[in-house]
Amino acid sequence: MTGATVPENAPDHCPGVESEQAGKADACNGCANQEICASDKPKGPDPALPLIRERMRHVKRKILVLSGKGGVGKSTFTAQLGWAFAADENFQTGIMDVDICGPSIPTILGIANEQVHSSASGWSPVYVQDNLGVMSVGFMLPSAKDAVMWRGPKKNGLIAQFLKDVDWGELDWLVVDTPPGTSDEHLSVVQYLKESGIDGAVLVTTPQEVALQDVRREIDFCRKVGVRIIGLVENMAGFVCPNCKNTSEIFRPTTGGAARLAKECGIELLGSVPLDPRIGKSADYGVSFLDEYPDSPATTAFLDIIDRIQEILDKEGPSS
Template sequence: MSQQGQPEGGCAPDKCSTCPMKSSCGGASNQAGPDPDMVKIGKRMSTIKHKILVLSGKGGVGKSTVSSQLATTLVSKGYKVGVLDIDICGPSIPRMLGCEQEDVHGSADGWTPVCSQGNENLSVMSIGFLLSQKDDAVIWRGPRKNALIKQFLTDVNWSDLDYLIVDTPPGTSDEHISIVQFMMGAVDEDQDPSKPQTKKVDGAVVVTTPQEVSLAAVRKEINFCHKTNLPVIGVVENMSAFVCPNCQTEHPLFAPSTGGAKKMCEDMKVHLLGAIPLDPRVSVACDEGKPVYETMQGTPVMDALNHIVDELVKLCP
């Protein structure tokens, strides 16, 4: 048996029906054609131009903050954006995007994502909308998490989007493996071969903070991307320095003892998209569900976000 639990070298077609591994091995499904779920995912994703995963090696680096502000900054530049929150146990995107009290509605065409504060150019889907009480704990094992992630990909009617931002939990576990496998394995049976092929996934934006404790985990995240053939679009260094809201002076809080994200990116040959300083007003904006671009124009934080989004658009043409 291989490490994935599949028979090495394949097996004879007539053995598939009685094989105890038939539910996890690709042999039986390969005989019958594409996995129907992968076809459904391919159809849903075919209306989205760019798909970007936001990853972090560890918690506490502001990954969801970066995800939400990348999305709202893209919207401010005229793009139509969706945010898919697959942090099953700690969904914070609904609050950060000001739509925590909204409900998901179903129709014959699937789940309709929530519009953030009535903005039709910003659609959101999260398990946070499905909980009976917002403080309910989600105590699920991996298979149930994976099933919900697949349902988000097969059943959510995103319609036409320029960008889909996928906010993930910290680490390199079930949710990450599932989202990569589902999106990379999507099959678009309606794709016109004469037209330009849309990428199944553009790649990952990896979020870190300057200190070595964070960078060590991020190196593992980048290696996860390499091992799963997920392109790394670039790295965002969050909370790079504290910016005084009054005098705009920057003060380093987390000492980059090994050179910070810049040195790590040079060593690992990945692109540094930019560095976002720490400003207390960002935390207030996220708690209140207000996009930073509405309240912090002309600040170092907004300058950094505009630069990162411009780099993102350039690298994902």
């Protein structure tokens, strides 16, 4: 969206409507908008970028939460991360949900019935508590049953609005929950935030090889677009019985799990979170698992991982 050409190592995707390659790149073949994009209309910087820079100037740290595969607990981890940051009253935290076709953050945070309000300063986030604000397309749907059937340009436009039109105020943390894969939403977030700075990405996986394969693609994506990988989180790493406290493997790490993947790829394994059935219950009821079940081994694992993320980022200055 911001560059004039497509880098040689760029992923196979739309080059952006203002690129010189718009409508001409291999990825454009078969696209319904190819003829429009290839026209001789003047191309230039996205007019949203200066507005995004101004909004993001007030955000100290920006973290992406990624997963190559759906169903690995990425949104649940994002919610716990947001709650943990907001537990410190000195921190102002925001969660931006760009999983446009499957926005689960409002439900997990217990604010699914809220709506977005606008003012002279822009859209107001929905607040879980005084220092934890959230923005999601889920607040804009007539009902939870409505499907979002949007093509790339409309998705990109909404993400730009979330970044330039939402009155986030002064934030210490902005955590961005993304959908599975490496598609429109991921590219838009990275390109829109490139100048403002992204502190890094946390990748979430489960132990089995079918999930690890997709995470390898996510690692490749991060490296190609220049997003630093803070580390890898292994979710659902064994089942903890709430009664006897014994742990058993549900998703067997047949190829060595996240530990081996982290070693192979030269990234840090931030930690492993065991599967506690009360995590799902907390998500359904929209309450903080960390607060409701402080004695769970999963809570200990979550907090250790979050402490490690803060430790890594505290060694460096803010991205903006």
